[in-house]
Amino acid sequence: MMTDLTDTDPAHVGDRSAWAGAYRRVRAASEALCTPLCVEDYGLQTADFASPPKWHLAHVSWFFETFLLEPFLPGYRVFDPAYRTLFNSYYEQVGQFHPRPDRGHLSRPTVAEVYRYRAHVDGAMAALVDQIGEDLWPTVQSRLAIGLNHEQQHQELLLTDVKQHFSVNPLRPAYRADLAAPRSVDALPLAWQAFEGGLLACGDDGEGFSYDNERPRHKVFLRPYALANRPVTNAEYLAFVDAGGYRNPALWLSDGWATAQAGRWSAPRYWERIDGDWHEFTLGGLRPLDLAAPVSHVSYFEADAYATWAGARLPTEAEWEVAAAQAPVLGNFVDHGLLHPQAATGDGLVQLFGDVWEHTASAYLAYPGYRPPAGALGEYNGKFMSGQMVLRGGSCATPVGHVRATYRNFFYPQERWQFQGIRLAQDPT
Amino acid sequence: MMTDLTDTDPAHVGDRSAWAGAYRRVRAASEALCTPLCVEDYGLQTADFASPPKWHLAHVSWFFETFLLEPFLPGYRVFDPAYRTLFNSYYEQVGQFHPRPDRGHLSRPTVAEVYRYRAHVDGAMAALVDQIGEDLWPTVQSRLAIGLNHEQQHQELLLTDVKQHFSVNPLRPAYRADLAAPRSVDALPLAWQAFEGGLLACGDDGEGFSYDNERPRHKVFLRPYALANRPVTNAEYLAFVDAGGYRNPALWLSDGWATAQAGRWSAPRYWERIDGDWHEFTLGGLRPLDLAAPVSHVSYFEADAYATWAGARLPTEAEWEVAAAQAPVLGNFVDHGLLHPQAATGDGLVQLFGDVWEHTASAYLAYPGYRPPAGALGEYNGKFMSGQMVLRGGSCATPVGHVRATYRNFFYPQERWQFQGIRLAQDPT
Amino acid sequence: MMTDLTDTDPAHVGDRSAWAGAYRRVRAASEALCTPLCVEDYGLQTADFASPPKWHLAHVSWFFETFLLEPFLPGYRVFDPAYRTLFNSYYEQVGQFHPRPDRGHLSRPTVAEVYRYRAHVDGAMAALVDQIGEDLWPTVQSRLAIGLNHEQQHQELLLTDVKQHFSVNPLRPAYRADLAAPRSVDALPLAWQAFEGGLLACGDDGEGFSYDNERPRHKVFLRPYALANRPVTNAEYLAFVDAGGYRNPALWLSDGWATAQAGRWSAPRYWERIDGDWHEFTLGGLRPLDLAAPVSHVSYFEADAYATWAGARLPTEAEWEVAAAQAPVLGNFVDHGLLHPQAATGDGLVQLFGDVWEHTASAYLAYPGYRPPAGALGEYNGKFMSGQMVLRGGSCATPVGHVRATYRNFFYPQERWQFQGIRLAQDPT
Amino acid sequence: MMTDLTDTDPAHVGDRSAWAGAYRRVRAASEALCTPLCVEDYGLQTADFASPPKWHLAHVSWFFETFLLEPFLPGYRVFDPAYRTLFNSYYEQVGQFHPRPDRGHLSRPTVAEVYRYRAHVDGAMAALVDQIGEDLWPTVQSRLAIGLNHEQQHQELLLTDVKQHFSVNPLRPAYRADLAAPRSVDALPLAWQAFEGGLLACGDDGEGFSYDNERPRHKVFLRPYALANRPVTNAEYLAFVDAGGYRNPALWLSDGWATAQAGRWSAPRYWERIDGDWHEFTLGGLRPLDLAAPVSHVSYFEADAYATWAGARLPTEAEWEVAAAQAPVLGNFVDHGLLHPQAATGDGLVQLFGDVWEHTASAYLAYPGYRPPAGALGEYNGKFMSGQMVLRGGSCATPVGHVRATYRNFFYPQERWQFQGIRLAQDPT
Known part of the structure; x- marks a missing residue:
């Protein structure tokens, strides 16, 4: 449309x-x-x-x-x-x-x-x-x-x-009552794609548009690593919830546990249990939880706790960018009108772009050699380089053409009102 | 209208x-x-x-x-x-x-x-x-x-x-941009009307409508007292402001001083000083302060401090009611469409009804023999009999016919978003 | 001692x-x-x-x-x-x-x-x-x-x-580990003593010492009333607790309910349930609850809710003072070294003085004709005449000779760290 | 001693x-x-x-x-x-x-x-x-x-x-009233020491003791950089204060500016201006500000703002560690009994160890391959890897022998009650 x-x-x-x-x-x-x-x-x-x-x-x-x-x-x-x-x-x-x-x-x-x-x-x-x-x-x-x-x-x-x-309105109004229901598909099995690492380059130095915080392009040394082929699904995350993930402080960062306790968190932001069945509030209103779709609206704290529970970790932004650099910037963006993450399909690394922003283990800080622009426009990105974490890849609410492999989004580790999901990483065994 | x-x-x-x-x-x-x-x-x-x-x-x-x-x-x-x-x-x-x-x-x-x-x-x-x-x-x-x-x-x-x-909108929109400007009149000089006191009756026991909290009618002993003929004017209150009333803790109740300091109060709720000239925000928008009109939007704390500064006191609700009992319930009510307190005119006690609610020195408590009605409607008035003070007489925002001499309004001592004014009382010298 | x-x-x-x-x-x-x-x-x-x-x-x-x-x-x-x-x-x-x-x-x-x-x-x-x-x-x-x-x-x-x-120390230290245990006595049965009311005098105008807030002596009209012969006991208050008194908003003042909910109140301040048995923390350490002794460390909000539940009310300070005016100022004061309220004994109105401060239904306000003293000493009492309630009679922590029938103590309605108890009043049937 | x-x-x-x-x-x-x-x-x-x-x-x-x-x-x-x-x-x-x-x-x-x-x-x-x-x-x-x-x-x-x-005690008691006064020396002139960068190793893999968070040793790629020969002095920081550094939001991170405004910061934590002269509260009591000594008790936010104002930046922890790796772990530690940072002397990079912890531009996060130990001891360091920044080198309050080049201390960016100072870094021109 x-x-x-x-x-x-x-x-x-x-x-x-x-x-x-x-x-x-x-x-x-x-x-x-x-x-x-x-x-x-x-x-x-x-x-x-x-x-x-x-x-x-x-x-x-x-x-x-x-x-x-x-x-x-x-x-x-x-x-x-x-x-x-x-x-x-x-x-x-x-x-x-x-x-x-x-x-x-x-x-x-x-x-x-x-x-x-x-x-x-x-x-x-x-x-x-x-x-x-x-x-x-x-x-x-x-x-x-x-x-x-x-x-x-x-x-x-x-x-x-x-x-x-x-x-927060008890009437739970739908932004788009006519929103298409998710396709009923089986979840794509989890698989790992290996990367060799080495001395690589990250960041943008091209002619096209990029934000100041993506610059300058610089070298990063990476050890070998592997990335999950797709984001964590609602079914997988539900297993974490059912296993008491929200009640076990040993899985959580200290600030995360304090946040979860203070906010009485027991599930992702928009999950609701109604008569024993999990639902999620979407831009199409309240719907049964789509188990095959990527979990979304989880904070960095939850993503980290989930990864710990799963015996994995979050990727660094460099690991993510190296993997994404060769992939086409295709995916479920706002222009497709679905307005909700969809179950993954396909081969190789899928859903790097669109669907859900992917949490990284990297704090949002300046790249080596970064200088904010002069004047008030220098406040656009630079002054927020404190206390926030980097997310990558865009979501189902991101306009087509807006993101790229080097794009750095950033939120506080407790925030979860964005379409934020989890792609796991691990070290070679 | x-x-x-x-x-x-x-x-x-x-x-x-x-x-x-x-x-x-x-x-x-x-x-x-x-x-x-x-x-x-x-x-x-x-x-x-x-x-x-x-x-x-x-x-x-x-x-x-x-x-x-x-x-x-x-x-x-x-x-x-x-x-x-x-x-x-x-x-x-x-x-x-x-x-x-x-x-x-x-x-x-x-x-x-x-x-x-x-x-x-x-x-x-x-x-x-x-x-x-x-x-x-x-x-x-x-x-x-x-x-x-x-x-x-x-x-x-x-x-x-x-x-x-x-x-709180920086645009200061007017609810009624066409609201009539105040008449330009001189303030009525302050005068005192004496009352003998004695063993008198307060409260309602009539056939007409009254709230439960106005009942039962009961005896109260009053010493001789005097009431001001009209509410304190903006000019009088401005003298208090100019004399440092908001900077002198000796004039204030302890809780009042704490409230005023925490809220950085330096004038009534809707006064604004613009280029050295006092204005007040009204339902007709921002206007020059009408010096002859009754001060309004002052809390009990401010009313009490003002009275102390003026060498007077606030009346008790019984003193007020005895004085008002014989007066006709006439005044500047919402139906007159002025929507703002007007400068007083006339002889004797004026503006007892309408214009501004008048602070009393009485806590909002049960009358002797009071019982709240059974059931949920018993929550209408009775459960608020704690921590609030009584105000009397209605305001320029009160519907005609709504108030009467026995009518008890109540607000917390720090609240001041109602049209609340001050009528002074004093003991005979 | x-x-x-x-x-x-x-x-x-x-x-x-x-x-x-x-x-x-x-x-x-x-x-x-x-x-x-x-x-x-x-x-x-x-x-x-x-x-x-x-x-x-x-x-x-x-x-x-x-x-x-x-x-x-x-x-x-x-x-x-x-x-x-x-x-x-x-x-x-x-x-x-x-x-x-x-x-x-x-x-x-x-x-x-x-x-x-x-x-x-x-x-x-x-x-x-x-x-x-x-x-x-x-x-x-x-x-x-x-x-x-x-x-x-x-x-x-x-x-x-x-x-x-x-x-608040988990070790629950005792101020006086050697404090005498309470006598084991049966609670005195509840009885009511009637008063005629009428036009009476309250406050102090004598030669002896009194605080400014007890003055001047003034007339008050009282309807007939009755007072309980002794304060409410722990056993009686426990019945209120067991009847769900802390879970029934219909019994509470609005501010009281909000306070109780926010503070998660379920019993008086120092009660603790240990393995199903109620204890209370005393100056002698943690002890089994003495059922015959007066309940203490209850706020005005709790006293009012209890009285409502019991089908009674709290006395006004004038009602209390009239009753106490002829009684000798005797009772369990700090000098007796018991440091805890004791079970009542005796005939007529007992324990008016000492044991527990008794909540009244009266807000702490100025008496008619009251003027605070000039200068800083005027801040001793007068500036607190807002938001607090009057308590009467002294407690087991009050020095002998300190209180009298006209003595006005005052605390905020939510406070309960004093030895505050409840004497019920009622209107004649 | x-x-x-x-x-x-x-x-x-x-x-x-x-x-x-x-x-x-x-x-x-x-x-x-x-x-x-x-x-x-x-x-x-x-x-x-x-x-x-x-x-x-x-x-x-x-x-x-x-x-x-x-x-x-x-x-x-x-x-x-x-x-x-x-x-x-x-x-x-x-x-x-x-x-x-x-x-x-x-x-x-x-x-x-x-x-x-x-x-x-x-x-x-x-x-x-x-x-x-x-x-x-x-x-x-x-x-x-x-x-x-x-x-x-x-x-x-x-x-x-x-x-x-x-x-916070108005009496400003001294922990050690007998503490030696600082030597009166001229401040060491600021100089820059250049480093080549390259693919280098950080972290500890030795036999001796190190915390889990210093491990494993791993490769980092660094661009050429320079470090200041000594920490920023009080005199230098005072110039920032005098230049309005605390009033200019353009110099600050967004969270830093909010923190500084909310806390009404106008100088380092323990500076006090008395009759126009700057003093600082020390473990020896209140003393005139020692202009030649390193500034201390500044937060990460202040360190970053200062660096921006000075046209420089903070070093990353890797840059710091590479520079410190060859230096002997000598300096003003707690065992010397001075209990306060001292003016720098000497050639080359001085005061890397002791005197003041040095802020870095690095968030406190896991090294590649880091795994917290199993069991409760795993909570020692790992769960705090969120929201904090790394500091290096120890201070005048650190025990001799406690720190080393790989040692990572960490605090929240607003905290400043430690002996925290600033060593500047810059990129080659």
């Missing part, structure tokens, strides 16, 4: 009209994701870490306004000066920002006003791309690429945030 | 058609108050103590459904069984209730659905009043009176909650 | 040598209470509301230093200027004070230094009483009376705080 | 009598550190993260009792079964443990009892080392080595915890 966004990749588009088209497609995709929403849904905030859909729609527009229109479009008038603060997420160098936990406290601007804001920005962006001089075009193009990728990231967050918001 | 609701007082209506009419008027008044709202406003909750408008509209309907339709209307089908929990406020004997701080987490049911819920209840209520047998009519009538007064209380809360919700 | 302190009552002593003797006896009594303590015990603080013994010993000395020695003894040098802040409890007008929750963070001054501080103050106080001129003697005498009563209050707190501190 | 502990290194001692001697020396060193304490100091806990000295003394004894005496000494009777819980720190597989924030709530066992506990354990340990059969000796020896190193770690914590505890 949604257009394939692969060709929005800035690396594939060289001229302004292509960029203008990419801009229109990405912006339209955000709005298409909101089609199933009621006006009431746009303002919801049910957790500090999750934002209202309306805020996402406005913030990504603020990004274009702040980093492109204000500095580069002569005579541009901001839609509303108050939005400078209201829709700034965390850019200290831009100015103040509305407190994150209070994003749901804003019934105004209304949904209609936010759409008018988007249209205002869209008109000006079209003019900018059309009119900007050749001397400034490379800078504008570079920032435009960031802005579009930024909006794609918020598309994914918009979906996972809506899932969070709906999940 | 709104219909006068005085004749909804159940004491004035004896037959079923009159009750049916009162029901329709009260219900219509709730919806009329929502006319200025956007769909987005209905779901807002910006503080644990304040509910979304949508929740108020649904909860008062739940009240009729729970205490009248389910027990008395044969064959009644609840609109949605999930609402039993969603819109129960705090009646433990009815069952579970959705956590109060999470009332703003419910985008569904939508606003339209809540209006359908109201219509469903309204139809059934009309049938109930029409069809109930004579034997059960007195019980139904009694509960209907409570239900209508209950809905009126929520009308006031709906307004004060909307004020709270809008006040 | 301890000297009877009755004759320390300032009302009974008219000359300076008698005051000097009273001073010495009260000061010695504080130190005698510390005899069973180890050095390690003196610094313990296990809850924000409870202070270390060392802090009590120093604070009462600071009180004499601040309100008597510094203003009235020429040439007095404070023991250590830092103590001005360290041992100020809450007197804002005196200056800053060390945060209450951090009183246990002070290993220095050591115990020996605090005793030296006491000796320093004692020497200077002896000189002051001896040397002060006749013109200032009345003021000094008045403050001295407050200071001695103040120290007696802290003697009681020292004991109840030690009980709190020891109770 | 204290004996050099270098020869307690298990790698250097092969026979039982040598081990018995090492045991006696380490145990005596713990007690010697307590010589300056008053009884009152032993029970202090002023922060959740810092334990009372008494608890340290008992816990290290519990460690020997639990992991050596109970399993290996036939007929051993524990000193007190309650200690199993009281002095277990966090070993879930051993059983329950007393809550960490409540360690200061235990006045009993008394200090004297804890010393008796130590003597009891010491006697049994002497017997164990003497009597254990040859078959079990290797296991006992291995655990004994862990137990002695464990006690040394707690010696350092005991000192840094006492510093924390004393620092």
Whole structure:
């Protein structure tokens, strides 16, 4: 239903009209994701870490306004000066920002006003791309690429945030009541694929778009290792649950055990036991647990505990990247409209991309030689290099064309409202 | 603009058609108050103590459904069984209730659905009043009176909650941008009216409607005292602020000082200093402070500190009631559409009713001989007789006909999102 | 074992040598209470509301230093200027004070230094009483009376705080391992004593010592009422527990239920069920529950819930005072060395004084005409007149001679680390 | 003053009598550190993260009792079964443990009892080392080595915890009032030492003692880099403070800025500005800031912000280890009795060991191939591999002989009550 966004990749588009088209497609995709929403849904905030859909729609527009229109479009008038603060997420160098936990406290601007804001920005962006001089075009193009990728990231967050918001409503509303049910297939048997290791290169140094945190490309020494052919399934994870995995501190990291106890965790985030049967809350509403599908919405802490219980470990981000570097970036992305991880099929390493983000054993830190960009855009990635862990590969909520083998996503080890799954690794015996 | 609701007082209506009419008027008044709202406003909750408008509209309907339709209307089908929990406020004997701080987490049911819920209840209520047998009519009538007064209380809360919700939005939206500006008048000079005291009676024992907490009528011994002719004005309160009232712990109760320090209080709840000039946030938006009008949105702690600073004290509820018992229940109520306290005019004790609730020095406790009603309706008032203080007289957000001299409102001493003002008392010199 | 302190009552002593003797006896009594303590015990603080013994010993000395020695003894040098802040409890007008929750963070001054501080103050106080001129003697005498009563209050707190501190140690140490076991007696049957009510006087206006909050004497109108002949016993309270009293919200005030749920209350503060048998932690260590003795360490919330369950109510403070006004101030006080409530015996109203403080239904508020004293001493009682409830009669931890019929103690409704019990009241049928 | 502990290194001692001697020396060193304490100091806990000295003394004894005496000494009777819980720190597989924030709530066992506990354990340990059969000796020896190193770690914590505890006392007591003042020397000029990088080895695989987290030895690829010849001085850090470093969010990690704002940080943990002059609280009391000495008590967040401001970065742990691997393990350790970082002198890389722990840019994670030991001892290090950062090199509070080039210490990025300093790194230009 949604257009394939692969060709929005800035690396594939060289001229302004292509960029203008990419801009229109990405912006339209955000709005298409909101089609199933009621006006009431746009303002919801049910957790500090999750934002209202309306805020996402406005913030990504603020990004274009702040980093492109204000500095580069002569005579541009901001839609509303108050939005400078209201829709700034965390850019200290831009100015103040509305407190994150209070994003749901804003019934105004209304949904209609936010759409008018988007249209205002869209008109000006079209003019900018059309009119900007050749001397400034490379800078504008570079920032435009960031802005579009930024909006794609918020598309994914918009979906996972809506899932969070709906999940705490006792009515358990479905984002898409018409969502296709999962295919009934047998789970793919677990197998291990071996890698030799050695002195290898990670990170991006190409011509195409990548975030600063994927750079520079650098050498890493890896020992031989093996990766599971597919992510851990719900059936496998259920065995961990049934074996008392959530009651055995010996399996857990110390902070993980404290988190699990404090939050009274006994299963992944969206599992619910109803009259003895496990269900999971999905973007299609509450459904019986699909045992063959990848487990999702597990935190790093749970992924690590599961791996310990299974006698395996999580891969490092370098191990994952080396394995993924040669694979095509294909998989179950948001554009396919399934909006839920699907049971794996196929040969070799499958589901590296799409379906679920894969936890790694690597802390989100700077690569050797990394320097954040100058100015406020330097706050995009660099200042979060503390306390978070790297995830790889994208999910069923990620736009097609957004991720690549070098792409580094990052979340705190206790967070689990994203589509986060587990691919096991092990050392050769 | 709104219909006068005085004749909804159940004491004035004896037959079923009159009750049916009162029901329709009260219900219509709730919806009329929502006319200025956007769909987005209905779901807002910006503080644990304040509910979304949508929740108020649904909860008062739940009240009729729970205490009248389910027990008395044969064959009644609840609109949605999930609402039993969603819109129960705090009646433990009815069952579970959705956590109060999470009332703003419910985008569904939508606003339209809540209006359908109201219509469903309204139809059934009309049938109930029409069809109930004579034997059960007195019980139904009694509960209907409570239900209508209950809905009126929520009308006031709906307004004060909307004020709270809008006040934290940096855009400072106006609930009614067309609200009349205050008349420009001089403040009425402060004067004292003396009362003899003696062995007097307080509380209600009449035929008309009153809440259980106003009963039974009982004797109280009062020493001679005097009351101020009108509430403290903004100008007077500003003198307290300017004299360092918020920085001098000697004026404050210990808990009050702790509250003021923790909350960084330096003025009443809705005052804002902009470029050196005091403004106040009103239901008509941000306006210059009206110096002649009664100060409002001050907590008991502030009222007590102000009285100490002014060399006076707050009246007890008995002192207030004795003074108010002979006065007509006239004043600036919500039906007048001003939605803000107005400068006092007139002779004698003025503004006892309407404009601002008046803090008393009395804790909200049971009258001698008080017994809460049996069953869940006994939770309406009795279980809150701890830690709260009594306020008297109604405000500019109170429906006409809702209050009387014996009416006891109650809030925690730190709360100040209601239209709460100060009438001073003193002992004879 | 301890000297009877009755004759320390300032009302009974008219000359300076008698005051000097009273001073010495009260000061010695504080130190005698510390005899069973180890050095390690003196610094313990296990809850924000409870202070270390060392802090009590120093604070009462600071009180004499601040309100008597510094203003009235020429040439007095404070023991250590830092103590001005360290041992100020809450007197804002005196200056800053060390945060209450951090009183246990002070290993220095050591115990020996605090005793030296006491000796320093004692020497200077002896000189002051001896040397002060006749013109200032009345003021000094008045403050001295407050200071001695103040120290007696802290003697009681020292004991109840030690009980709190020891109770959270898994070793359950005994303050006095040699404490006498309770007599084995049958509980006195419950009986009701009727009172006529009428227009009566409460409060103190006598020559002897009383606190400002007991004044002025004033008229109160009371309806006929009856009081239980003795406090509720542990056996009676156990029946409430066994009947599910802690699981039935219909019996509780709203704030009380919230407190009980949050604190997971299922019995009085110091009850422990061990292998199915109820025990209570006492100043003599852990002991089997004495069923005939008065229940103690119950909060106002529990007392109110119990009374509701029992079909009775709590008395108002006026009802209690009228009943107690003619009774001799005799009972189980700290000087008797039992340090625990004892089973009631005797005829008529028994145990009005001593054994357990008796909860009343009255909020702690100013009497009509009350004015706090000028200056910092005005902070002693007046600023706490908010949010607390009145208790009457003293306990087994109160010094002989300290309480009287008009004496008003006050605590927050959720507090229960004092020896607080329940005497029921009821209206005539 | 204290004996050099270098020869307690298990790698250097092969026979039982040598081990018995090492045991006696380490145990005596713990007690010697307590010589300056008053009884009152032993029970202090002023922060959740810092334990009372008494608890340290008992816990290290519990460690020997639990992991050596109970399993290996036939007929051993524990000193007190309650200690199993009281002095277990966090070993879930051993059983329950007393809550960490409540360690200061235990006045009993008394200090004297804890010393008796130590003597009891010491006697049994002497017997164990003497009597254990040859078959079990290797296991006992291995655990004994862990137990002695464990006690040394707690010696350092005991000192840094006492510093924390004393620092919040307004009297600012000195742990050692007789502590030598710093030498007055000029700061060593900053210089850079270059390293070539390449494919290098890190971690320990030797015969001597090392913790599991230092293993296995593994290859790491490093780019060329340079290290500062000495840690950042107080003078240099003061320039950062004076330049507004604590007010400029652009210099900080996002979590660091949030932490600094919430904690109102404006300087290192123990700096105090008194009448315009900077002082620092030391184990010798409050002293003027020694500008030539290394800055200490800075968190990872501060170290990272400083490095950013200085145009440099923190070294990775591998970069640090490669540089330190050839250096002798000499420096200002606790045995030298200075108990405070000293101004650097000398040529080349100085102060790698002792003085201050050096922050690294590396998260504390498992080395490739790492497996935690089986059983409860596996909880020693492995379960903390989440959320913490690695520090290297030991400090002025570390026992001589305790650290080595491969030693990995770890703390949360916001913690700063250890002697933590900063050595800068940079990439070649």
